[in-house]
Amino acid sequence: xxxxxxxxxxxxxxxxxxxxxxxxxxxxxxxxxxxxxxxxxxxxxxxxxxxxxxxxxxxxxxxxxxxxxxxxxxxxxxxxxxxxxxxxxxxxxxxxxxxxxxxxxxxxxxxxxxxxxxxxxxxxxxxxxxxxxxxxxxxxxxxxxxxxxxxxxxxxxxxxxxxxxxxxxxxxxxxxxxxxxxxxxxxxxxxxxxxxxxxxxxxxxxxxxxxxxxxxxxxxxxxxxxxxxxxxxxxxxxxxxxxxxxxxxxxxxxxxxxxxxxxxxxxxxxxxxxxxxxxxxxxxxxxxxxxxxx
Amino acid sequence: xxxxxxxxxxxxxxxxxxxxxxxxxxxxxxxxxxxxxxxxxxxxxxxxxxxxxxxxxxxxxxxxxxxxxxxxxxxxxxxxxxxxxxxxxxxxxxxxxxxxxxxxxxxxxxxxxxxxxxxxxxxxxxxxxxxxxxxxxxxxxxxxxxxxxxxxxxxxxxxxxxxxxxxxxxxxxxxxxxxxxxxxxxxxxxxxxxxxxxxxxxxxxxxxxxxxxxxxxxxxxxxxxxxxxxxxxxxxxxxxxxxxxxxxxxxxxxxxxxxxxxxxxxxxxxxxxxxxxxxxxxxxxxxxxxxxxxxxxxxxxxxxxxxxxxxxxxxxxxxxxxxxxxxxxxxxxxxxxxxxxxxxxxxxxxxxxxxxxxxxxxxxxxxxxxxxxxxxxxxxxxxxxxxxxxxxxxxxxxxxxxxxxxxxxxxxxxxxxxxxxxxxxxxxxxxxxxxxxxxxxxxxxxxxxx
Numbered sequence: 001x002x003x004x005x006x007x008x009x010x011x012x013x014x015x016x017x018x019x020x021x022x023x024x025x026x027x028x029x030x031x032x033x034x035x036x037x038x039x040x041x042x043x044x045x046x047x048x049x050x051x052x053x054x055x056x057x058x059x060x061x062x063x064x065x066x067x068x069x070x071x072x073x074x075x076x077x078x079x080x081x082x083x084x085x086x087x088x089x090x091x092x093x094x095x096x097x098x099x100x101x102x103x104x105x106x107x108x109x110x111x112x113x114x115x116x117x118x119x120x121x122x123x124x125x126x127x128x129x130x131x132x133x134x135x136x137x138x139x140x141x142x143x144x145x146x147x148x149x150x151x152x153x154x155x156x157x158x159x160x161x162x163x164x165x166x167x168x169x170x171x172x173x174x175x176x177x178x179x180x181x182x183x184x185x186x187x188x189x190x191x192x193x194x195x196x197x198x199x200x201x202x203x204x205x206x207x208x209x210x211x212x213x214x215x216x217x218x219x220x221x222x223x224x225x226x227x228x229x230x231x232x233x234x235x236x237x238x239x240x241x242x243x244x245x246x247x248x249x250x251x252x253x254x255x256x257x258x259x260x261x262x263x264x265x266x267x268x269x270x271x272x273x274x275x276x277x278x279x280x281x282x283x284x285x286x287x288x289x290x291x292x293x294x
Numbered sequence: 295x296x297x298x299x300x301x302x303x304x305x306x307x308x309x310x311x312x313x314x315x316x317x318x319x320x321x322x323x324x325x326x327x328x329x330x331x332x333x334x335x336x337x338x339x340x341x342x343x344x345x346x347x348x349x350x351x352x353x354x355x356x357x358x359x360x361x362x363x364x365x366x367x368x369x370x371x372x373x374x375x376x377x378x379x380x381x382x383x384x385x386x387x388x389x390x391x392x393x394x395x396x397x398x399x400x401x402x403x404x405x406x407x408x409x410x411x412x413x414x415x416x417x418x419x420x421x422x423x424x425x426x427x428x429x430x431x432x433x434x435x436x437x438x439x440x441x442x443x444x445x446x447x448x449x450x451x452x453x454x455x456x457x458x459x460x461x462x463x464x465x466x467x468x469x470x471x472x473x474x475x476x477x478x479x480x481x482x483x484x485x486x487x488x489x490x491x492x493x494x495x496x497x498x499x500x501x502x503x504x505x506x507x508x509x510x511x512x513x514x515x516x517x518x519x520x521x522x523x524x525x526x527x528x529x530x531x532x533x534x535x536x537x538x539x540x541x542x543x544x545x546x547x548x549x550x551x552x553x554x555x556x557x558x559x560x561x562x563x564x565x566x567x568x569x570x571x572x573x574x575x576x577x578x579x580x581x582x583x584x585x586x587x588x589x590x591x592x593x594x595x596x597x598x599x600x601x602x603x604x605x606x607x608x609x610x611x612x613x614x615x616x617x618x619x620x621x622x623x624x625x626x627x628x629x630x631x632x633x634x635x636x637x638x639x640x641x642x643x644x645x646x647x648x649x650x651x652x653x654x655x656x657x658x659x660x661x662x663x664x665x666x667x668x669x670x671x672x673x674x675x676x677x678x679x680x681x682x683x684x685x686x687x688x689x690x691x692x693x694x695x696x697x698x699x700x701x702x703x704x705x706x707x708x709x710x711x712x713x714x715x716x717x718x719x720x721x722x723x724x725x726x727x728x729x730x731x732x733x734x735x736x737x738x739x740x741x742x743x744x
Contacts, residue, residue, distance in 0.1 A: 042733075042736055042737045043737070044395075044396075044737055044738065045371050045392065045396070046371055046374060046375070046396035046397065046398045047371075047374065047375045048395075048396065048397050048398075051736075051737075051739060053736075060729075060733075064729075066726070126550060130550070130551055130552035131551050131552065132551050132552035132553060133552030133553065134552065137552070149550065149551075150546055150548055150550055150551045151546070151707060151710055151711040152711065153711070236550070237550065238488070238489075240488065240703060240704065240707055241707035241708075241711060242704050242705070242707040242708040242711060242713060243704050254697075254700065255697070257364070257368050258364055258696050258697065258700070259694050259696060259697035259700075259730070260367075260371070260392060260694060260696075261694065261697070261733060263737075264733070
């Protein structure tokens with residue numbers, strides 16, 4: 001028989017939930033509701049009044065080529081940076097789990113990048129990737145004009161992907177390592193005795209057993225790549241050159257706060273929210289099927 | 295229970311009476327001033343505030359930097375919506391149209407009149423005053439930190455190609471850049487093509503050549519103004535810049551790439567830049583040992599009758615909804631800033647120019663422009679006063695102009711990356727800019743610019 005604490009009256013349970021509900025209401029439902037309202041009106045920035053415009057804001061956003069460009073850029077960014085961050089972290093964690101020389105050292109070191117604030121790391125990467133002064137200056141000296149994030153959109157995109165992936169490798173690494181270490185040694189040893197090599201053991205035993213972690217990180221990485229990319233874009237490229245790195249979250253900021261178009265920005269954040277919800281539902285619906293929890 | 299209630303009531307009453315009594319003891323009436331300058335300039339503003347507080351006993355200004363112009367406007371709007379706005383706020387030049395429609399200000403001229411200060415508005419340089427005045431000429435805000443764009447040129451490099459003067463026309467610039475390149479200079483001229491450079495490349499250029507940026511006299515006459523830079527000399531200018539870039543006569547320099555224009559000039563890497571007079575001090579302080587340089591007015595195309603260049607910078611707005619005491623303080627503060635002596639202090643410690651004729655005369659009389667580090671800054675005044683402002687060179691009064699500047703950067707980058715032709719790029723700038731203006735107009739139905 002499972003032990004369970006029960007309350008005689010359901011009101012007590014509600015009371016315990018109230019603080020949390022209040023927090024969620026204040027910091028999520030209320031602002032989200034406000035955003036929905038703003039997205040259906042034209043707001044004067046100084047609060048002088050507003051006009052009900054129905055779905056006009058959404059119509060004008062969705063008919064703008066710049067906005068579709070921004071969606072494409074966000075999806076490209078999300079796909080590549082999530083792929084990179086998870087792949088590199090997976091390899092590093094697998095190596096650390098094998099107790100190779102120095103694994104204790106980099107187990108600690110690899111966690112640090114996640115602790116660095118996005119703008120700070122963006123500043124560091126701006127120096128590293130500066131075409132005239134940084135590390136890439138050496139490459140540019142060998143092949144002049146090879147690296148030019150100031151004018152070449154693909155180079156600028158590569159810069160922000162590098163910075164974002166670098167940060168999330170640390171985060172993913174922690175989870176992967178924990179997942180690997182939760183696998184009973186006996187399973188791997190048994191496989192080894194049966195004569196399977198490192199790669200074979202990885203694919204047949206370790207990988208299937210860590211699929212819940214992979215799935216969790218996939219959801220988190222994709223969500224974060226839509227949201228946490230702001231600081232990196234702001235410091236490294238400001239959305240340029242020619243809107244090549246104008247990710248959705250950055251466009252919301254520049255339209256809303258720099259351009260004082262609160263209504264347009266509210267509509268964009270609703271679209272972004274819906275996009276993340278749809279992506280997450282998609283992942284749970286189609287990818288989770290292949291996850292083995294037990 | 296009732297004891298506690300009474301106790302609390304007594305305590306509350308006590309607190310109220312103490313807080314009511316306090317102002318009587320504490321003499322100076324405090325008011326807030328928010329500004330958007332940071333770093334070295336922030337320290338100068340803080341000194342200015344300290345000087346004001348020490349100059350009299352009745353008022354105390356509390357000055358707070360919000361980091362930059364954008365943040366100052368955003369934070370002020372947020373504060374205003376919450377009813378916690380500062381009394382005085384510094385708003386950058388392109389925020390003027392937004393401020394005028396906000397309904398959130400107290401007109402500066404009325405404030406000064408109500409508080410018994412006589413300000414001679416004709417004392418302001420017309421090029422500066424008109425930028426911030428209404429179409430009828432009323433001053434709603436006070437010009438504060440002001441600058442204009444100049445051409446910085448390396449005298450030694452030009453001496454190598456047999457020139458002792460800065461080029462006056464863009465035709466000459468083209469020839470000189472070619473000569474510099476042939477003489478072995480790697481980077482004859484540096485430019486940048488982000489949103490920020492809309493100021494010198496599009497706005498200043500258009501004013502000097504008396505070319506409109508938008509219809510309705512650059513927006514002064516109505517919210518239905520739309521861009522028209524795709525039909526002016528600006529197109530030819532961008533075409534020339536692009537051609538010179540392709541020929542290696544112009545290099546793009548920006549902070550993101552490792553070195554910005556001003557650094558490139560001060561270090562002797564590049565020989566010509568177009569930048570604000572505000573950078574005059576920076577170049578002086580950071581230049582390579584022995585760099586022999588000067589500033590000149592921006593060039594024009596041959597055969598152009600030169601007009602006044604535009605002012606850049608910010609003005610001081612007084613917000614509505616504050617107490618009489620705070621307004622009294624604000625008026626005294628604005629009067630203090632208006633004083634020629636403050637102009638001398640301000641220009642000595644920053645690269646900004648005086649905004650009034652009396653301030654300029656006072657500085658000249660003090661020999662400011664004869665001394666080495668400041669010599670040359672009078673070129674900015676010459677550029678600003680090159681002519682009486684025309685209907686077009688008064689300034690730019692367009693809504694959400696920050697976003698139009700961003701669009702300028704985007705399209706310039708597309709042009710320089712060979713993604714679109716010069717004409718197509720500028721056509722897109724106009725199309726997207728018009729969408730921004732259209733949206734701004736829809737946001738303010740039944741409202742007109744004062």
